[in-house]
Amino acid sequence: SAVISQKPSRDICQRGTSLTIQCQVDSQVTMMFWYRQQPGQSLTLIATANQGSEATYESGFVIDKFPISRPNLTFSTLTVSNMSPEDSSIYLCSGRQGAGTEAFFGQGTRLTVV
Amino acid sequence: AQSVTQLDSQVPVFEEAPVELRCNYSSSVSVYLFWYVQYPNQGLQLLLKYLSGSTLVKGINGFEAEFNKSQTSFHLRKPSVHISDTAEYFCAVSGSYAGTASKLTFGTGTRLQVTL
Numbered sequence: 320s321a322v323i324s325q326k327p328s329r330d331i332c333q334r335g336t337s338l339t340i341q342c343q344v345d346s347q348v349t350m351m352f353w354y355r356q357q358p359g360q361s362l363t364l365i366a367t368a369n370q371g372s373e374a375t376y377e378s379g380f381v382i383d384k385f386p387i388s389r390p391n392l393t394f395s396t397l398t399v400s401n402m403s404p405e406d407s408s409i410y411l412c413s414g415r416q417g418a419g420t421e422a423f424f425g426q427g428t429r430l431t432v433v
Numbered sequence: 434a435q436s437v438t439q440l441d442s443q444v445p446v447f448e449e450a451p452v453e454l455r456c457n458y459s460s461s462v463s464v465y466l467f468w469y470v471q472y473p474n475q476g477l478q479l480l481l482k483y484l485s486g487s488t489l490v491k492g493i494n495g496f497e498a499e500f501n502k503s504q505t506s507f508h509l510r511k512p513s514v515h516i517s518d519t520a521e522y523f524c525a526v527s528g529s530y531a532g533t534a535s536k537l538t539f540g541t542g543t544r545l546q547v548t549l
């Protein structure tokens with residue numbers, strides 16, 4: 320499967336600031352997703368990143384808080400805006416070529432908000 | 434919509450012993466099923482997947498899983514575990530029809546702790 324490079328791998332941020340996470344895939348991929356994984360918990364889907372159009376957000380997540388860009392089929396960014404300590408989590412990007420294919424993941428970004 | 438239940442949050446096991454990690458799913462449509470492993474401070478790695486065909490699926494690192502449609506289960510097994518298998522294991526499901534197939538829904542994970 321394709322390889323996703325995600326950065327930064329970790330960051331410590333002040334509350335009220337924003338952080339942009341980048342994911343670069345080594346080949347074109349049909350679908351990209353952003354997940355949040357809180358410590359010791361499962362993955363929660365934030366949104367599907369759509370190439371050339373607005374992302375599709377899951378219930379409980381909004382564009383103003385988590386703006387997403389996907390300018391082409393190999394790259395996407397997630398911004399965590401106006402951060403609070405509750406945003407401390409691991410953020411993962413994922414790619415998938417379509418139904419019947421597995422998802423592959425970046426290494427994750429461990430975010431701590433102080 | 435789909436949902437996944439992993440019944441065991443933690444499974445302690447001695448090295449070289451067999452292990453089974455349980456996964457049950459719920460869906461109103463046909464599904465694809467996956468098991469992923471997450472080592473500390475890393476992303477998720479695919480262990481195996483069930484799409485169709487044989488209900489016994491073999492994956493990497495000696496793991497296998499059996500799809501049981503009547504019991505809506507997809508339990509993961511390994512006949513003899515190694516210390517290096519210590520990790521978090523996630524079961525995931527997606528629908529198999531267009532419109533339901535793009536997103537994966539994950540279970541809450543099972544922490545496999547292998548000791549000597």
